Amino acid sequence: MRAIVGEIEHTGGVRRERDGRLVRDARRADLPAIVDIYNSAIASRSATADVEPWHADRREGWFADHLPNRRPLWVAVDLMGDVEGWLSFQDFSGGNGYSATAEVRVYVHPRRRRSGVGAQLLDLAVDPTTGLNLRTLLAFVFTTNAPGLALFTARGFEQWGLLRGAATFDDGDIDVSVMGRHIARGATDP
């Protein structure tokens, strides 16, 4: 497994790794690239339950819902500033008791896969110093999505549940793995 995590700087909501690509909060100008990456996942029919393509001008509300200090939307950008991938946080469920639990989704541009983008985004998501006050991360991954399951497993997630036939398509149902991982509270808490 690659050693990805370096020292991460926090600069007014912008987060970055020192060596290599930048991970930062998404900006409105990133939305078309974010949507393009997501649409390639929709087209693959293997990584999301969405079947209709997204349009950037209809995702303004979704974008605005991602508050940088609570449920952010991060992008990984290369040295040219091109978006290579993104990771979103969203509430798992209502109720204060769930406030420290979030669902994460991660999508990487098809041409940038297997180069550590997803791992870098997830490593930051599980970093207890991000200030998001999260204790538990969940991801819902199709059991047919080998790269997705491999990524989350490689970053310390385990299968905590199985939602049988939860994703329904014209050509059949797909089981969904509930992948979960705790975030350390401190240096001595695994």
Ligand SMILES: CC(C)(COP(=O)(O)OP(=O)(O)OC[C@H]1O[C@@H](n2cnc3c(N)ncnc32)[C@H](O)[C@@H]1OP(=O)(O)O)[C@@H](O)C(=O)NCCC(=O)NCCS
């Ligand atoms: C899943 C996905 C995000 C992985 O992103 P990525 O940037 O290609 O992953 P990385 O290069 O960081 O890989 C990290 C580790 O994940 C595992 N992994 C990732 N892709 C894999 C694949 N195709 N086959 C096997 N293992 C894989 C490996 O353990 C890898 O470590 P290694 O390269 O040292 O062997 C990417 O394939 C993608 O965008 N898929 C469509 C969206 C999706 O399925 N998201 C998950 C559900 S939200």
